[in-house]
Amino acid sequence: MGDDSEWMKLPIDQKCEHKLWKARLNGYEEALKLFQKIDDEKNPEWSKYLGLIKKFVTDSNAVAQLKGLEAALAYVENAHVAGKTTGEVASGVVNKVFNQPKARAKELGEDICLMYIEIEKGEAIQEELLKGLDNKNPKIIVACIETLRKALSEFGSKIISLKPIIKVLPKLFESREKAVRDEAKLLAVEIYRWIRDALRPPLQNINSVQLKELEEEWIKVSSAAPKQTRFLRSQQELKAKFEQQQALGGDADGGDDDEEEVVPQVDAYELLEAVEILSKLPKDFYEKIEAKKWQERKEALEAVELLVKNPKLESGDYADLVKALKKVVGKDTNVMLVALAAKCLAGLATGLRKKFGQYAGHVVPTILEKFKEKKPQVVQALQEAIDAIFLTTTLQNISEDILAVMDNKNPTIKQQTSLFIARSFRHCTPSTLPKSLLKPFCAALLKHINDSAPEVRDAGFEALGTALKVAGEKAVNPFLADVDKLKLDRIKECAEKVELVYGKKAGGAAEKKEGKPITGKTTALPGPAGDKETKDAATKPGPVKKASAVKAGVPLKRGKPATAAGTGGAGPKGKKGPETKEIFESELSIEVCEEKAAAVLPASCIQQLDSGNWKERLACMEEFQKAVELMERSEMPCQALVRMLAKKPGWKETNFQVMQMKLHIVALIAQKGNFSKTSAQVVLDGLVDKVGDVKCGTNAKEAMTAIAEACQLPWTAEQVVAMAFSQKNPKNQSETLNWLSNAIKEFGFSGLNVKAFISNVKTALAATNPAVRTSAITLLGVMYLYVGPSLRMFFEDEKPALLSQIDAEFEKMQGQTAPAPTRGISRHSVGGGDDGEEEEQEEAGNDVVDLLPRTDIGDKITAELVSKIGDKNWKIRKEGLDEVTSIINEAKFIQPNIGELPVALKGRLNDSNKILVQQTLSILQQLATAMGPNIKQYVKNLGIPVITVLGDSKNNVRAAALATVNAWAEQTGMKEWLEGEDLSEELKKENPFLRQELLGWLAEKLPALRSVPSDLLLCVPHLYSCLEDRNGDVRKKAQDALPFFMMHLGFEKMAKATGKLKPTSKDQVLAMLEKAKANMPAKPAPPAKASSRVVGGAAPAKFQPASAFADDLGSNTMESKPDLKKAKAGGLSSKTKVQGKKVLSKPNLKEDDDKSGPIFIIVPNGKEQRMREEKALKVLKWNFTTPRDEYIEQLKTQMSTCVAKWLQDEMFHTDFQHHNKALTVMIEHLESEKDGVISCLDLILKWLTLRFFDTNTSVLMKALEYLKLLFNLLSQEEYHLTENEASSFIPYLILKVGEPKDVIRKDVRAILNRMCLIYPASKMFPFIMEGTKSKNSKQRAECLEELGCLVESYGMNVCQPTPGKALKEMATHIGDRDNTVRNAALNTIVTVYNVHGDQVFKLIGNLSEKDMSMLEERIKRSAKRPSSVPVRQAEEKPQRAQNVSANASMMRKGQAEDMSSKLKIMYRTYRIQNRNMGNHSETAHTVPREFQLDLDEIENDNGTVRCEMPALVQHKLDDIFEPVLIPEPKIRAVSPHFDDMHSNTASTINFVISQVASSDINTSIQALTQIDEVLKQEDKAEAMSGHIDQFLIATFIQLRLIYNTHMADEKLDKDEIVRLYSCIIGSMITLFQIESLAREASTGVLKDLMHGLITLMLDSRVEDLEEGEQVIRSVNLLVVKVLEKSDQTNILSALLVLLQDSLLATASSPKFSELVMKCLWRMVRLLPETINSINLDRILLDIHIFMKVFPKEKLKQCKSEFPIRTLKTLLHTLCKLKGPKILDHLTMIDNKNESELEAHLCRLMKHTMDQSGKSDKDTEKGASRIEEKASKAKVNDILAEIFKKIGSKENTKEGLAELYEYKKKYSDADIEPFLKNSSQFFQSYVERGLRLIETEREGKGRIATSTGISPQMEGTCVPASTHTVSSSIGNTNGEEVGPSVYLERLKILRQRCGLDNAKQEDRPPLTSLLSKPTLPTVASSTDMLHSKLSQLRESREQYQHLDLDSNQTHSSGIGTTLASPSSAAANIDDLKKRLERIKSSRK
Secondary structure: OOOHHHOOOOOOOHOOOOOOHHHHHHHHHHHHHHHOOOOOOOOOOOHHHOHHHHHHHHHOOOHHHHHHHHHHHHHHHHHHOOOHHHHHHHHHHHHHOOOOOOOHHHHHHHHHHHHHHHHHHHHHHHHHHHOOOOOOOOOHHHHHHHHHHHHHHHHOOOOOHHHHHHHHHHHHHHOOOOOHHHHHHHHHHHHHHHHHHHOOOOOOOHHHHHHHHHHHHHHHOOOOOOOOOOHHHHHHHHHHHHHHHOOOOOOOOOHHHHHOOHHHOOHHHHHHEEEEOHHHOOOOOOOOOOOOOHHHHHHHHHHHHHOOOOOOOOOOOHHHHHHHHHHHHOOOOOOHHHHHHHHHHHHHHHHHHHHHHHHHHHHHHHHHHHHHOHHHHHHHHHHHHHHHOOOOOHHHHHHHHHHHHHHHOOHHHHHHHHHHHHHHHHOOOOOOOHHHHHHHHHHHHHHOOOOHHHHHHHHHHHOOOOOHHOOOHHHHHHOOOOOOOHHHHHHHHHHHHHHHHHHHHHHHHHHHHOOOOOHHHHHHHHHHHHHHHHHHHOOOOOOOHHHHHHHHHHHHHHHHHHHOOOOOHHHHHHHHHHHHHHHHOOOOEEEHHHHHHHHHHHHHHHHOOOOHHHHHHHHHHHHHHHHHHOOOOOOOOHHHHHHHHHHHHHHHHOOHHHHHHHHHHHHHHHOOOOOOHHHHHHHHHHHHHHHOOOOOOOOOOOHHHHHHHHHHHHHHHHHHHHHHHHOOOHHHHHHHHHHHHHHHHOOOOOOOHHHHHHHHHHHHOOOOHHHHHHHHHHHHHHHHHHHHHHHHHHHHHOOOHHHHHHHHHHHHHHHOOOOOOOOOOOOOOHHHHHHHHHHHHHHHHHHHHHHHOOEEOHHHHHHHHEEEEEEEEOOOOOOOOOOHHHHHHHOOEEOOOOOOOOHHHHHHOOOOOOHHHHHHHHHHHHHHHHHHHHHHHHHHHHHHHHHHOOOOOOOOHHEEEHHHHHHHHHOOHHHHOOOOOHHHHHHHHHOHHHHHHHHHHHHHHHHHHOOHHHHEEEEEEEHHHHHOOOHHHHHHHHHHHHHHHHHHHHHHHHHHHHHHOHHHHHHHHHHHHHHHHHHHHOOOOOHHHHHHHHHHHHHHHHHHHHHHHHHHHHHOOOHHHHHHHHHHHHHHHHHHHHHHHHHHHHHHHHHHHHHOOOOOOOOOOOOHHHHHHOOOOOOOOOOOOOOHHHHHHHHHHHOOOOOOOHHHHOOOOOOHHHHHHHHHHHHHHHHHHHHHHHOOHHHHHHHHHHHOOOOOOHHHHHHHHHHHHHHHOOOOOOOOOOOHHHOOOOOHHHHHOOOOOHHHHHHHHHHHHHHOOOOHHHHHHHHHHHOOOOOOHHHHHHHHHHHHHHHHHOOOHHOOOOHHHHHHHHHHHOOOOOOOHHHHHHHHHHOOOOOOOOHHHHHHOOOOOHHHHHHHHHHHHHHHOOOOOOOOOOOOOOOOOOOOHHOOOOOHHOOOOOOOOHHHHHHHHHHHHHHHHHOOOOOOOOOOHHHHHHHHHHOOOHHHHHHHHHOHHHHHHHHHHHHHHHOOOEOOOOOOOOOHHHHHHHHHHHHHHHOOOOHHHHHHHHHHHHHHHHHOOOHHHHHHHOOOOHHHHHHHHHHHHHHHOOOOOOOOOOHHHHHHHHHHHHHHHHHHHHHHHHHOHHHHHHHHHHHHHHHOOOHOOOOOOOOOHHHHHHHHHHHHEEEHOOHHHHHHHHHHHHHHHHHHHOOOHHHHHHHHHHHHHHHHHHHHHHHHHHHHHHHHHHHHHHHHHHHHHHHOOOOOOOHHHHHHHHHHHHHHHHHHHHHHHHHOOOOOHOOOOOHHHHHHHHHHHHHOOOHHHHHHOOOOHHHHOOHHOOOOOOOHHHHHHHHHHOHHHHHHHHHHHHHHOOOOOHHHHHOOOOOOHHHHHHHHHHHHHHHHHHHHHHHHHHOOHHHHHOOOOOOOOOHHHHHHHHOOOOOOOOOOHHHHHHHHHHHHHHHHHOOOOOOOOOOOOOHOOOOOOOHHHHHHHHHHHHOOOHHHHHHHHHHHOHHHHOOOOOHHHHHOHHHHHHHHHHHHHHHHHHHHOOO
16 A cells, blocks of 8 residues: 555645556546535636646546546536637547447536537537547447537527538438437437428438438427527526526526527528539520520520529629520510529529629519510519519619519509519518608509509509508508508408418517517517518528528517617607598588588677678687687597688688688697698698788798698698799799798708709799799708708709809808707607607608609610620720710719619729729719619629729729729618628638728728628628738738727627637637727717717727827937927827827726826836846846746836836736827826936836837837937936846847838837947947847848948947957858848948958958959949949938938048037937938948048047137138248148148138037028128138038038928928028028139039939928028029039039939939939030030949949830930030040949940940041141042052951951051041941951050150140140230240249149048049139140150150050149249159159059
8 A cells, every 4th residue: 555655645636647547536536526616717726737637538547537527527617717628628528438338428528518518619519529420430429419419409509500510411321320320310300400491401312211200200399499408608697587487487488589589590501502503504505595496595594494403502703694594584585485594593593692682683674574474384483583583682672673663554564563562571571661662662552552453453452461561550551641441441451461371470560560568579579480481481492591581680689779769669650640540531511511610619600701891700700719729629620610711701801800810710720620631721722822911921821830730841831832833923932932941940851852842943943033033042041951962963954143042052051050840849759759850851861862853874875885895995995984974974863774784884893904994983983973872782793893993903993992982882871781791702802902991991881880781790700811911901900990890790799700710810819809899989879970970080090199100200310309309299199199099998087097196216226226136136137039928027026116007007008009108108208207217217128128029010119219219318318328228128129120111120220329329339239240140131131231330430449349250240241142131241341441441351351252252342333432422222312311421521621620519419410310211322432541530539529618619700710811831742641630820710610610500590590691701701711611511511411400300390480491591592602603612512512412402492391481482593593503613523423423313212203303404404505615624534434333223224114204315415415525535534434344335435426427427537637638638449448458457367466557557647537338347346356456556656656746735635635825924834835934823723732632531533623723713724734744844854754644644634733733844853753752642542
């Protein structure tokens, strides 16, 4: 026993797992006791056993297993977590328990399964049991079947889904095992008990013997409805009710019906497999059906008949088949075939059910027309067909078609139609047979009961009787007002007969309608009972229609409320009660009237009625009045009394007093008696006659009002108006109309026959009497209040003058609401309430639309038109559609009969031509408006295809489709769309566009609906799949729609629908459902109008905050300060939105009360304590890949002490919207609680890292917004992050750099930049370096770029641990597989190279050859741009100013140290912005290190002193202009400074310039004014030299600030902005008038400047300012100045680069590029004057780069042809001006072969040469004319000889030399013909050879020409004629020039060579800086230098010439350093050295 005691001590759960069976047995026993003992189902003890329960049931020891099963049963019954074990335990039970020999084990197994079902796990259990049926062991199969049977028997078919069970039944019947077959039989009997005959069709094919046995068993099944006897946990109320009834004696009839309602819905149709028949149709079916021989047609039909016998058909496009069958029914002459086709149609309708609905409209009219056939079998077939079709649609949809044939002349058609109506009515319920339908049907049927043919009358009676039975007398009686008693009795008799067939249902309906106090029992009855009779009704033995079940079920939902509200209850009874009695008051003869009157009036009164004396008549009237006043209502003979009053003289009474009394009495009688229409007709004529009478008019009107109250206004008004217009008196007419206007206001508009009035109003409008017209217009105004704008449609064809009066009247009424009726209500019982009114109001509005005169366009929709619409040629299709448009436009309002048009239009909705699709959509939109509500019948076959179009990939097509769907829905309401499976089928399609549009539409429409069809549930599974769609927009739309689905379907149904999802999906969806439950709006209250608005508003509000954040982010690229304010404002605004939304869902006042007080509580040393704990590992270190629960819990605990409780609840809420709320609050409190924020900073940052792991973008955006504000605050407070804070935050922030969304990446980059202000960049570096190891390529690329920016901003010192290691790490990414990462790595290393030079290669170490070549290529490319403009990559966006490091290096004169700290900050921000804006192009510094703006230096230089510079005005600028000492010309000054004497002024200017960029407008204006003053004084302007770039940069920073911030600032006075603009533009114009200064602007700065100015010209906001136009005009002027005065090379280069950028940028407007091109055109126009001062090599390099980025193909794809034309014009002009020499200027292009440019230039040259016939080289040598005229023949011979030599191998060189000589000699010799026939290679070989010889001989040639101008320089050497001392500079005779000129030049040269910060080597000398109007051109200075040198140093000549020549175009006027010719000789060596030095430094 020793070992026993061992396990005895173990805890229970361990015993249960012990390897000894005894131990396990003991464990199970104890577990059982424990499970029975635990009360709390949520006790944590349960969770311990989660994994063990499966072992309990699958124990290998039989004894232990039994006990285990008992314990498991107890567990499942009591544990709340038991549901999690369902799958594994059930599978264990099936496989390991059901095969046990012990019966007890099997019993327990079954009990466990049933218990799982009880705890709501039915589906999982059923699944396992069905799997068990496939087991090989028959025991298991039998046990599974038995369990299923028990489950069904106890829980009922509502919980156990029968469809899958029925599917496997036939297979079970085929089993070899008898036990299985027997058990299957029992199961079949049980199923039959629940669904009755629905089980027959699926079992038709089993063995006939078995079927017979089954039939016998089925007969024995009791007919009583089965009851659910065991209930789910969620059905405890039902259970209690059930037990109570059992106790009362088991009669569960009343209460149980509501569960049973669903039972009949398990309909055989549902259980069947759908069969696809379209593909099985005979191939030649459509030919055969058209064949001439009837036998062939019969064959085709028989084939179809066979196919449609399948009881359930797969949905598909049956349009063609239906069309073919319809044609046979309608047109075929052989009646047998008609019957056959009808049978086929019936089969189709039965098999397709609801899916056939869309074709019903086409077929019904044809069948009804065909009822003219007499043959019984045809009629019967047609009847069956139309009955089957009716069940697929609704009566509403086909009502128009039915009513259309009701007036047919053929009695058989009338009879059959009435019979069909009668049969149809039987399928209706009061709710599906509303008044609006009954009215037209009853009217038509009333004609039938008066028909001459008896069979038509009988059918009419039957139909009316059925209607009476279904809808109840209250609904039908009003329409039977004029039916005489005999006929009425006949109708009632028919109604009773109907009751015999459908007793129970109809009875119930009738009772209910009578409004008697009925218990719940009857209300429930129509459901199940209705379904039973539907079964009997179905003519086929086929299954019951599901639809009818649904229909029948409708009252269940509405029954009770409806009765209460009075729609079917007491309300209308009161209203129509009396009328119903009185209607039948027959006309009495005058004798009877006299008798009756004599009984109630004094005798004298009756005698004096017709007395001749008016006084007697008056006295008589007084007596009459008294008598009436005293009479009781019941005994007042109204008709008799009014007839007495009408007795002679009656209404011809001449005495007005008598007449007034008479009219007053009429009013009294009408008020006090039961006044009928019969009585009213006696008096109305007289009243109308007197209405215009001055004295009696008012009394007449009162009487009319009283009658209207008694007989209802609609009838009275109709009579009165008709009478008024049948007489001629205009006064009566106008007064009648006035009375009516008033009466409508008093009685309301319900029930009025608008149409009758409208025709009378039209008569009145045409009247000659103006009073009548005015009254008519007033009446229209009143009607407008009730009917709305649709009223105008009736009067559109009136004269314009009248129409404008009507419009004016309507205008007056607009905005007013109709007054509440004050009369006519008294008779409505109070129960009628507002609801009735509301409905009637609405109905009235709809009626008007029904009354519009509609045109029938059916005959215009010809077969020809339809075939046009379907034509192959799109133009013809378009013609067809155009025709349809015009037909609809002409008709305005149309009848629903539109023939074949729907099919034709449907085909066009998927037209390949999108324009036609859009046209079709607009036609459908028109159609909806034109057809009005009748469009309902086309929803299925035209509306749903429009929804399919919502999946189109084109945005505009989708928008058009959405507009169309909305236009339709407006007319039809939503019910039609939601019914059936169509909508769910659309949602099922996995098209992201379709899904998001459709869900968006549903989310908009559902909130406004009061109820929806149950079919909406079919959409739910697809909605769930949308929640997990790959596309983010689809997911979002699905989440938005979720609450509205739930609002209609309820949480339970939605949650149940998740059962079929995968477990992971299910959990996610359930979580979303929970979330949606919290946001679920309430259903709209009955008066739908008001509430739908609220709900509609609520929905969008929910997602507004997100968009608000997105808006804010756009503005964050400003400077930090405005940014802070702005973001804060954004935060606040979004907060109000969020809260606004919250209020909607749950205003919780208590919660708001505790929200005062600080949100962050300062705990002394709290942060330090937390850090110590983390260091000592007392708490978890904040380090994870995804946050686990323990981290969140830990943070929550740490926060509890220092964060307000309510905020913490928001922060850790499961719903993201609460996080948003928390962030909003934190943003609000940021400024006010700085200390608190800093004390909790570590926790806040940790919490934010958790938010980075959320999937919700809005939270992420909000978090980033908060972070930006937070870091701004921290940097203001000069706070530095601790290591702990940084390490627990930065790595997670860096993860977000790799987000796919650009907005987020930009924000994260901005935050990383701001962090450098509060955490050392060198420490940031390793974190970012770590980020480059991510798997996410976007993150790698962004991190590499960020590293580049850090190195660029802070120098090499940031590279940690050492620059070498860091660079090696970076260089590994050059070989990355992702292109962006490679680019980023290369750019970063190029950046380092620019800072660090060639040393980079050492640091990088060994790279693979490929990587190294990529790097070298990139470095070379970046070095190629000496202008230090970034080498542009395709992705650079033009709006963004260039990377500032480039601009920084352009700051002239390198006064880095003197820059005020303010400008440094500006630069920092400017650079950050640039980076934020994603402009990471590589920068190319060819600037020597010394001349760069040393940003490290600036940043570490906290010299605040310089900020406090005195204002400029206090400076005496005069001293600068004292005579200048000329220092030694040292070219490379080590310290890039002005001379000391300048430095003071320079620093002042720096300071003022920095103020130009101030965000304060006044500061900026002041600074600009000061600069302007300096520029305007000629003597002082020179001081600005060297500050131009700096000034321009400050200016465009300011322009950008205005554009982005000031213009958007609502508070700013716009005049301020105009002032600032004027100052900027003014000072710039002044600057650009001074040519010497204007030329200092460098390319990069000019590019940004032009960008800023063009953006300003295009800013529409400026135009809206008062003086905006003036501003834009000034800008225009300024742009012209800039173009003319700047350095021409720089501005041309800048424009080319700007054009390139603007074309690349997607965001750039075409207008922008256009303006850039206009500037270029202007430059082209200036070229002839400026060509000599332009550095062509640089311009051609720019054009080369442009053509590389935009090859010709790409340019041609541009929307506009301007770019390509601009480029061509520019090149053409250059060629024209330079001639062939232009090809010598391609020196800066590396790889000329790659360049399109060279080829293009050659082509141009060839073209121009061809045109001019000969080249112009003849001027070159002045060769003699005679030689030129050498005979052509000779020339050709010589050339042929030369080319022969070139062609031979040996003499090639000789030949080339001869050709060169020859060409020199005969410059016009045409060698083209010789080259033309040779190969391309040969041609280029010759050209190359000639060029080589030319270069070889050039040097030698120079010596010879030293005294003249070298031929090579001819193009540029045009000596300037000057009128000053230097007039002879251009000559070669060595005359002396004044030394001042050279001094001046020297000064410029010093400035340019030594102190110029990054001036281009290839820039032409700014000789114009001498500020004298007549200056020598570039060429002359070079030329002069040549001559001087040739005279001075013969020996050095060659070298010098060569050197200068090769450097010719780069020459920067070096020669001018010679002070005078005499001193030149001495300085020549010095000059040479200096030249060398300059050259080496420039490389």
